Structures are given as C-alpha cells and as structure tokens.
Amino acid sequence: MAPSIKDVAERAGVSLGTVSNVLNRPDKVSEATREVVLAAIAELGFVRNSQAAQLRAGTSRSLGLIVLDLANPFFHDIARGIEDVATELGYALVLCNSDEQAAREDRYLQLLEEQRVRGMLITPVGPMSERLDALRRRGTPTVLVDRHDPRVDCCSVAVDDVAGGELAGEHLVGAGHRRIAYVTGPLSLRQCKDRLTGLRRAVAGLDVTIDVIEVPALKARHGYEAARELFDGGGRPTAVFCANDLLALGVLRAAVSTGRRVPEDIALLGYDDIEFAADAAVPLSSVRQPTLHIGRTAARLLVEECDHPESHSHQQIMFRPELVVRESTRVA
Amino acid sequence: MAPSIKDVAERAGVSLGTVSNVLNRPDKVSEATREVVLAAIAELGFVRNSQAAQLRAGTSRSLGLIVLDLANPFFHDIARGIEDVATELGYALVLCNSDEQAAREDRYLQLLEEQRVRGMLITPVGPMSERLDALRRRGTPTVLVDRHDPRVDCCSVAVDDVAGGELAGEHLVGAGHRRIAYVTGPLSLRQCKDRLTGLRRAVAGLDVTIDVIEVPALKARHGYEAARELFDGGGRPTAVFCANDLLALGVLRAAVSTGRRVPEDIALLGYDDIEFAADAAVPLSSVRQPTLHIGRTAARLLVEECDHPESHSHQQIMFRPELVVRESTRVA
DNA sequence: GGTACGTGATGAAACGTTTCAATCATCAGG
C-alpha cells in the first residue's frame, strides 16, 4: 500500500541501496542523484517504515515508561522530565499508565518487550514482578523511578522521604507548634511511613505531641473528613502536616467551612507542592520534590546504560526534597 | 541476541511454521506438539518480536494520540477514556504531548507515521497542518478531538461550548444575578469565545450587564490578579463566571484573601469541573464536559473506521456539557 | 598504456515474523 524504498528507487531510476544511502548517509551519494531521489520521495509521499528499519537493526530507539498514575502531578512532572531528555537524545518515549494495577503493569511490560524498547523506566506497583525481573535478565536496561530496591542491581532514582518529613517537622516546631497532627494515607505505603519517621525524628527529645490520623487514601475528600473529626475531637493541634497536598486541600476546605483561619487558628503543611498548592484559597506550604529533575536524571541514567552498556555502572540516586513556605504556615 | 521463533523451533524439534501456529492459532496444532513448543518458549524466555509481525502483516495494532497538554485534567480524562476503549478492543495506545507547539506536533506525527500506527486521534495545535493532512490522504484514519472542522472530511468529537456558556448564564440569572463578570483567557481561543457567546445568548433581552475581563492565559494566577482588580474597581458584579476552573480557583483565592464570602458576597462559577473543583475551599460550581465519554466515543469511532473502512461513514459528534452546582453558587 | 586509487552506485543477504500451498501420515469406507 504505502510506497516503499523500492518504489522510490524505481521512480528515481536508481537502486534500492542508493535510496537508503540518501536517507541515512547523504554524504555518500552524489549531489545529482540525491536530488533525483529526494524528488521521488516527495512525489510519492514516501514515509520510511521504522518497523522494518528497527527489525533489521535489531534494536529500537524508543524507551518505555510505566508510571502508577499519570493524573498525579508528581508522575506527570517526572514523565515530562524524562520526555525532555529522551527527545533531546534521540529516543522516543512510550508512555504507559499502570493505574497501580499489577495486571495492567504486566500487560504493558509484555507489550513493550514485544516492541523491543531499548530501555525501561518504571515505578513498579509491587515489589518486583516476575515479568519485570525477566525483562531485566533478558537484557533490557531498566531504571527504577521513585523506588529504591537494594536487592535489585539496577539504577534507581528516588527522593528521601524521611528527610522530607524531617524538614516538615523542623519547620513546624520552629514556628512554635507543640501539638501536631499528621494526616496520612495508609502507613503501609513507604512514602507515608517514611515521612512520619522523619517527622518523629525532627521532634525527638522535644516536648511535642504528634497525633497520627490514618485515612484510606491520599484524596482530598479523606483529608476533609479527617479534619472535621479532628476539629470536633478534643486534641486541638495547632498544626496539621499532611502526607500529600490533596489531603491538605481537604483539610483546608474543612477549616474554611468551619470558619477557622489558616494559619492563625491552624497551620497547614502539605507534601509534593503540586501546581494547585500555590493557588489554593490559602496558598499552601509544602515539601517539594524535584520531580522534573528526577525525570531528567532517570532518563539520562537509562540512556547512558543503553548507549554504553560496557562502561556503565549502576547508580542509586536519592534526591533531597525542599521546603516551600507560603501563607498556610506563615507566622505573624 | 534475543531468541527467535527459529530458536524455539529448533529446541522443540519442529518447524518454524508450527511455532507460529502455536502462537497464533493454537487449535490448528496437536496437543502434544503444542506442549513441547510451549515448553521450549518458556525455557528460552522467548518474547515475540511485534515489529517483525507487524512488518509482515503490513499493519499495526496501535493508535496514536496527540493532545495539547497532558497536565490538563481535561485532556488527561479524554486520554483515559481513549485508552480504556483501545485496550478493550485490542489496540495499544501511543500517547504524545504536543504542548501546543506546532513543531512538537509535527515531529510526533512523523514519528507515528513511521511507526505505521493504524489510526490517529489528535487535537491539532493549529487549524490543520500540512503533515496531518498528508497523513490522512495517505490513508491513516484520523479523528479530531475537541475540534470540529467542517472543511475536513473526517470524524470528530467535540463539546458544544456555546451551550456550556448558555447553561452558565441561565444558572446565574436564575439565581438572581444581574451583573456578571466573565473572566476569560484570550478570546482568540474558540472555547473562550464560544462560552461568551453562550453567556450573552442566555441573558439576551434581559436587564443583565456582563463585564468581560480577558487575561493572557487560563491559569489560576491570572484569575487571582483579575479578581483583585475587579474587587478594587467600581463595577461590583455579584457573580463571576470563569472560562475554566483554574481561573475560578484564582478568583476564589482573591475572594478568601480579601475577606469576601462565597457565595454570599460573590457567586463563582467555573468550567471543566476538574477534580479539584469539588475539593476547593468552597466547593466550586462548574460546567462539566463529559471528558471520559468524549474519549471513549472518539476511540470507538476510530476503531470502527480502522476495522471496517468500507462501511464506515464519518461522523461529527457534539456533546452537550452539564451544570454541576456546588457551594459556590448556592442560593440561601 | 598500464596500474592504482577513489568515488558512486549496485545487488544480494539478513532481520523475525506470518501465510499458504504442498506434503505427509492416518484412517474410514468401499
């Protein structure tokens, strides 16, 4: 159907190899024939079939990325960072959304391996699936994103969540708070647990009380409900630290709707610094993760391994988060 | 490097064609040999090379999707809808982000055509680029998403923005507002203009004043700034309708920070009904677009054209948006 | 005039599948 190199060759009255040369090493072919061939290409509307090219080459120029949830600004920014670097270095990126479902992850891994992606970036749903391990063993370079598995020998890029919790704790303690609520998603999630660990470490030895409120998911609605309960209860913390910004936005809504002023009546600190944090009704203080940077670094590590497998040595990179102070924790 | 069907055949002691049959029509092969072959596949860790398969087949099972901005929840939900249907119908989806840059769009179109995607879903940056047109002419089925170009003969799925503006107008007028501000992005954007048209249509013949405030982009920050100015100025509208939710969130922040109550002092209505609308400090009324449905419909149209090109006839589908009323426009 | 060399162009092989006509084995019916 679509015109092939052969059709172009016929039309231009040259051999098939010459057309290929025009496409891939134009300097190896004389000015005159090059023009003839290019004209034929234009006339026929020839578009090269990269499947055939890659089949012949035995390797592709595309990378696979599987994230947990593209709707999440955290992953979205990471994907953006990866995409930037990939394009810059001449790789195409195939974006996939596992939706935190192992079955979807599995299907995408299969699909990407069948497509012979050159390398893989992934935030695995579970610890390390059979298929992912097989993929690695078969020789597809792999980088773990937002994960760090000491048992697995490959590159990884993650963020130090303990340090993030510590930053939060120091900030709140420094602002004079002595009773702090930590609203968190399931503590079975490493992130949630690590941030709590950091928070506790920051207040260790000080006369500070921490109330842990665990909710079923990192969604605004749960933050709202947790806060309503908290406000009704007897504890009366003066600050709330949330395991992510969505929870914090929920808490903020609860505060506004019950007439509490933020930060005067209650201080509020989120995590992730999503775009909406700055634009919340009361701009939200938050712990920012260098998402774009994570993505760019992960992509660079992967491409390095793809392009120079022999000289490559695996690296586990851990970024430190950063505190962004806005209205919601400002002291008067 | 990676084991091929040939290696499997050797290992299993059968011919190459038989292995292919085991893979593609297992019923055509006897129980015994099938088992032998499957065992060989497992032992060798064989993964089929879909590039070769598609090359031979002359057509792939993947669809391309190019959107303006994946960070935008609107496009994100559409992509999700498309992905759902695509997977369900046995197609893989290649996600691309044009970032509203014609150059990026162009590059992705080229890439996807080289990969021989079976069909294309796209929200074009500009009117209709040379390359997109060429792609269509060469026979790649194409569906326009959130666009509707009467000059172009292909399927499209869009939303009626005039109707959306009308819904908004009727709602606000019905709530008794007689002076309404419309905070909008550049009116050169069709969406912004159409929504204004609808708004005007809703108040036509009534004693209602509309103040149009045009800002440079559909971002919360601009909504905030516009609102600060608006509050300082003399107009004093009782309601603000925003061309999207981000602007509305900005306006909400301005209101909260200047001590205005929503909706008592000023009513607020957004557009898109993004996830955060419901979780805003004051839950935001909004005009909802059936994004998931748009995506699903677009994908179904495309797959229909891909699978039955002869019986297919192009359709231009226009969805109607829907009003979601929350606190921000609730009348006491 | 012969040799060596450089520049362009050529043609065939190979990549890993799928498909399909051809072959082979088996068996039922006459």
Added chain:
DNA sequence: CCTGATGATTGAAACGTTTCATCACGTACC
C-alpha cells in the same frame, strides 16, 4: 487393497529496511 478425506506439519516466500562486498568508471601517476 485402494481411494479419499481429514488433520498435522512443513518449507518457502514475502514484508521494508540496512549493510556490505562488489563493480563501474574516471583520474592521476609512473
């Protein structure tokens, strides 16, 4: 015992590239 039919398996061709050894043709040099 032969014929046909059925079912399983085979082998070769084809898809569209890239690569590489080969070849044709001048040109420069001795």
